[in-house]
Amino acid sequence: MVVGAESLNRIYPGGEDPDTSKPYVMFGGTPYAHVMIPIG
Numbered sequence: 001m002v003v004g005a006e007s008l009n010r011i012y013p014g015g016e017d018p019d020t021s022k023p024y025v026m027f028g029g030t031p032y033a034h035v036m037i038p039i040g
């Protein structure tokens with residue numbers, strides 16, 4: 001996880017039903033926003 005960059009919301013897609021096969025923003029727009037990056 002990559003934590004603490006609000007600007008990530010403009011780079012990676014988010015939303016409530018993200019494509020988890022690609023990097024996506026979790027908790028976008030909150031202080032807990034971070035990018036989830038699939039591994040494996």
Ligand SMILES: [Cu+2]
Nearest residue numbers: 001026034036
């Ligand atoms: Cu996460």
